[in-house]
Amino acid sequence: MSESEDDRLLELVNMQLGIVTFAAQSPANSSNVIDAGGSLFRVVGGVSSWIEAFYPGLKPGDRVQLAEVFVFLDHFIAEANERLLLDGSKETLGSGPWSERDVNDEEQSLSATASLANGVMVIQVRAIPKDLRYQQVMFQKAREYSLSYERLRKDREEKQILLHTIVHDIASPLTVIDGSLSVLASGELNKIQRDLVAGASEQTSRVSDLISDVLQVFSAEVRPFDPAATNRESAPYIQMILEKVVRSYQPVFAEQGLELLLLETKYDDIQVIAESAELFRVFVNLLENAIRYAPNGSTVTFELSVRESSAREKEVQITVADQGPGVPTELVSDLFDRFSGGREYGGKSGLGLYFCKTCVNRWGGKIEYLGNTDKCRFQVSLRCLI
Amino acid sequence: MAESSADTNLPTALPMLQFKLCMIGCYAVGKTSLVENFVRSIYSDEYHTTIGVKIDKKIVQLGDQATTCMIWDIAGEDEFYTVKASYLRGMSGYFLVVDGTRLETISVAQKIYDRIHPNFPDVPFLVLANKVDLQPDGFFRENLGESFADAVTVLNTSAKTGENVESAFELLVEQMLVNRSNNV
Numbered sequence: 044m045s046e047s048e049d050d051r052l053l054e055l056v057n058m059q060l061g062i063v064t065f066a067a068q069s070p071a072n073s074s075n076v077i078d079a080g081g082s083l084f085r086v087v088g089g090v091s092s093w094i095e096a097f098y099p100g101l102k103p104g105d106r107v108q109l110a111e112v113f114v115f116l117d118h119f120i121a122e123a124n125e126r127l128l129l130d131g132s133k134e135t136l137g138s139g140p141w142s143e144r145d146v147n148d149e150e151q152s153l154s155a156t157a158s159l160a161n162g163v164m165v166i167q168v169r170a171i172p173k174d175l176r177y178q179q180v181m182f183q184k185a186r187e188y189s190l191s192y193e194r195l196r197k198d199r200e201e202k203q204i205l206l207h208t209i210v211h212d213i214a215s216p217l218t219v220i221d222g223s224l225s226v227l228a229s230g231e232l233n234k235i236q237r238d239l240v241a242g243a244s245e246q247t248s249r250v251s252d253l254i255s256d257v258l259q260v261f262s263a264e265v266r267p268f269d270p271a272a273t274n275r276e277s278a279p280y281i282q283m284i285l286e287k288v289v290r291s292y293q294p295v296f297a298e299q300g301l302e303l304l305l306l307e308t309k310y311d312d313i314q315v316i317a318e319s320a321e322l323f324r325v326f327v328n329l330l331e332n333a334i335r336y337a338p339n340g341s342t343v344t345f346e347l348s349v350r351e352s353s354a355r356e357k358e359v360q361i362t363v364a365d366q367g368p369g370v371p372t373e374l375v376s377d378l379f380d381r382f383s384g385g386r387e388y389g390g391k392s393g394l395g396l397y398f399c400k401t402c403v404n405r406w407g408g409k410i411e412y413l414g415n416t417d418k419c420r421f422q423v424s425l426r427c428l429i
Numbered sequence: 430m431a432e433s434s435a436d437t438n439l440p441t442a443l444p445m446l447q448f449k450l451c452m453i454g455c456y457a458v459g460k461t462s463l464v465e466n467f468v469r470s471i472y473s474d475e476y477h478t479t480i481g482v483k484i485d486k487k488i489v490q491l492g493d494q495a496t497t498c499m500i501w502d503i504a505g506e507d508e509f510y511t512v513k514a515s516y517l518r519g520m521s522g523y524f525l526v527v528d529g530t531r532l533e534t535i536s537v538a539q540k541i542y543d544r545i546h547p548n549f550p551d552v553p554f555l556v557l558a559n560k561v562d563l564q565p566d567g568f569f570r571e572n573l574g575e576s577f578a579d580a581v582t583v584l585n586t587s588a589k590t591g592e593n594v595e596s597a598f599e600l601l602v603e604q605m606l607v608n609r610s611n612n613v
Contacts, residue, residue, distance in 0.1 A: 114484050114499055122515050139513070140481035150483070183478045185509065186456050190476070193531065 061091045061171075063101075065109060067164040084109050084166065093170040096145035109166060115141045116155065116166065123157035123164065134158075140178070207261045214254045221247045256394045260381075263321065263401040272318050272406060278428045279319040281359050282311045285345050288326045296330075300339040303330070307347040314428040315359055317406045325402055325410075328395035329363045329421050336367030336419070349427065357427040362413070362420055369415025378412055399423070442493035448605050449499045449519050450598075453512055453545075454526035455537035456505025459559040462588035463526065464502050467598050472589050479504045482516055489602045496602055506537055517545060522553045522605040524597070529558040529585070535573055551612075553604035554581070557597055561585040 065084035083106045094101050098112050110117035119138045126132045138155040145151050155168045224244045232240065272278060282305075289305045296303040315322070326345070333343045343365045352358040370378055377383040379400040382393035396410075403410045403423055413420035452460040461479055465471050468487045483502040488495055501520070506512050517523070525542055528534045538556065556573070564585075573583065584600070586593040 114486075115482065118516065118518055121518060141484065142479075142481070143484040144486075152480075154481075179478065179480050182480060182509070183476075186478050186505075186507065187476065189507070190457055193533075 061093065062167050062169050063091055063094045064088050065107070065166045065168070066160070067166075068106065083107065087165075091170070093151070094168075096147060096149065096151065099146065113153065113155075113168065114143055115153070116168075119155055119157065120164075120166065123166075127157060127159050127164065203261065203264075207258060210254055210257050214251065214258075217247055217251055217254070221251070256398070259324070260394045260398045260401065263398055263405070272316050273428065275314065275428060277319075278314040279317055279322055280311065281313050281315045281361070281425065282308065282347065284319065284322055285326065285347065285361065288323060288330065289345065292327070292330055296334060296343065299334055301334065301337055302342040303344075304342060305345045305347070310347050310349060310359070313349060313359055315406075315408075315425040316428055317402075317408070317425055321402045325399045325423065326361075326363070328399050329423075331395060332421075333363060333365040333367065333419075337365040338367065341366040352426075355429070357429065358408075358424050359427055361423045361425070363422075364418040364420045367415075367419045369419040370412055375412060379410065443495070445488075445495050445497060446606075446609070447497040447499065448521040448602065449501060450601065450605070451517055451520045451523040452500065452502045452526060453517075453523055453538075453541055454505060455528070455531075455534035456507045456510075458505065458526045458528040458531070458534050459588045460505065460524075460526045461502050463524075463557065463559060463586065463594055463597075464500050466588045466591055466594045468500070470591075472591075474589075487598075489598060491599060491602060491606065494606060496606070498598070498602065506541060512541060512545075514545070514548070517549065520549070520552060521609070522601045523549075524555055524557050524601065525581075526557045526559055528560050529564050530560050539573075551608065553601060553608050555597060555601050555604075556581045556583045557586045557593075558583055559586045559588060561592060562587040562589050 064087045066087045068083045068085060086101060086103050086105045086107065088103060090101055090103055098107065101107070109120065115138070123136050126134075126136055135156050135158040138157070140152055140154050142150050142152045152171045153168055155166055157164060157166050159165070221244065224240055224247065228237070228240045228244065285305050286308075289303055293303050330343065337343055343363070346362040346364065348360050348362075349357055350360065374383060379396045381397045383396070400410050403425070406425060408423065408425040410424075411422050413422050452464060454460055456478060457476055461477065461483065462472060464483070464485050465473075468485050479502060481504055485500045485502065487498050487500065489498055490496075501516060503512055503516050504510055525538045527538045573581070582600075584593050584597050586597055588594060
């Protein structure tokens with residue numbers, strides 16, 4: 044192919060792709076680097092119409108100082124010098140997108156490539172490439188979603204703080220009401236008055252329990268992971284915690300005609316990543332569920348097992364099983380969500396299992412409902428302290 | 430590149446200087462809006478993310494000295510995009526922009542600062558706590574964290590109301606001029 048045919052081909056390609064090609068006046072090498080501000084570039088091939096907005100009247104063969112036309116290229120050519128001439132890279136270097144204003148003060152999006160052809164640096168500039176628009180839309184959407192998410196999260200946090208402040212403030216007068224009812228109950232009352240006071244007292248205590256649950260859940264949600272949970276001095280011994288739970292709740296279970304047992308007792312040296320007080324509360328919440336549904340005369344059990352979760356990690360699994368009817372199918376998928384098992388399903392506040400999930404997840408563990416083929420089973424998996 | 434018409438034919442007693450000035454920070458902190466306010470005195474509430482880099486120009490006159498500021502508004506940093514170090518090449522000063530209403534943008538600015546400062550130890554910069562119009566009590570320096578706050582000058586700005594925008598650019602240009610005369 045002759046030189047003129049080459050030029051004609053390049054012209055066609057340039058026009059088709061909207062590219063303007065500039066070739067450095069002299070060959071470049073590591074001792075003769077190109078200076079965009081000082082070196083002349085020659086326009087090669089055809090000239091796309093968009094260049095008029097930056098350099099009116101530019102024609103093939105014209106000589107220009109590129110950095111005077113495109114400010115960005117001063118930087119890009121310096122980078123190309125480093126990569127292509129000094130490091131000897133053979134690749135075609137891409138500038139990434141940039142925008143600058145043309146002679147009419149209109150913003151234009153551009154991109155450029157730099158390469159070496161027979162030792163001559165060639166810079167090709169494209170206007171508003173399509174892929175930039177896609178990229179822009181994609182980034183725009185991703186960042187808008189991210190900002191919306193952040194705003195929602197902040198709103199929710201502020202509302203929660205407000206709500207919990209109100210809940211907390213309700214608790215104080217409730218204590219006074221409860222105290223006053225106790226004083227009334229100790230006085231001389233007729234049957235109707237006694238029933239009224241007893242009913243009021245029961246309702247007060249239900250609201251107090253609900254407030255306590257709400258505040259506990261809030262504290263579990265906002266509390267960050269406590270590094271002490273991974274500390275050998277303070278990380279809880281799982282068997283010791285379970286023994287304490289069983290000891291505390293056996294009398295309550297006996298009162299209800301139920302038995303509470305811990306089946307395994309050979310893991311007294313296993314420490315888990317968790318906070319003791321909250322871990323105790325997790326098991327209490329699971330027991331409170333069991334006591335509500337287990338049939339009279341049945342047994343509720345804690346079973347403990349340890350397994351290798353990976354080459355370097357072990358986890359302990361605690362299964363709580365009762366002989367109750369299990370969780371209604373329609374509840375299973377949202378079981379650990381807030382208010383999912385509330386009063387309409389015979390629960391207390393609908394926050395107990397949510398509290399369990401919040402805590403266990405924070406410790407890097409897992410809580411699951413294993414179904415009720417023969418027994419109703421919940422399983423808590425916790426990371427062992429190695 | 431076109432020049433803002435208001436900036437042409439300024440009287441200059443000293444030869445014109447040219448500075449490269451970069452806008453850096455997390456995404457959506459208002460870098461582009463600050464530039465738009467400074468260069469064109471306009472503001473839009475709509476958010477348009479910047480891709481790559483946007484280059485603008487404004488002549489700043491301080492006393493007898495006129496300086497052409499080439500403003501490189503660099504796309505904001507997030508988990509998908511990190512500020513390209515090569516864009517900062519040859520800069521004479523920079524703004525680290527944070528959004529005073531989004532504290533997470535401060536840690537992004539701190540990370541950028543930790544990354545670029547070793548390469549530009551003598552380059553003057555200012556921290557702009559933008560969107561002060563959304564914060565009636567202003568931005569608290571304490572939010573920057575102790576070590577960072579001690580090392581930097583912080584200006585509360587609003588691209589929306591224009592508060593401190595011009596003075597921020599003038600202050601930085603002043604620092605760049607001082608820095609230049611110290612290095613000559």
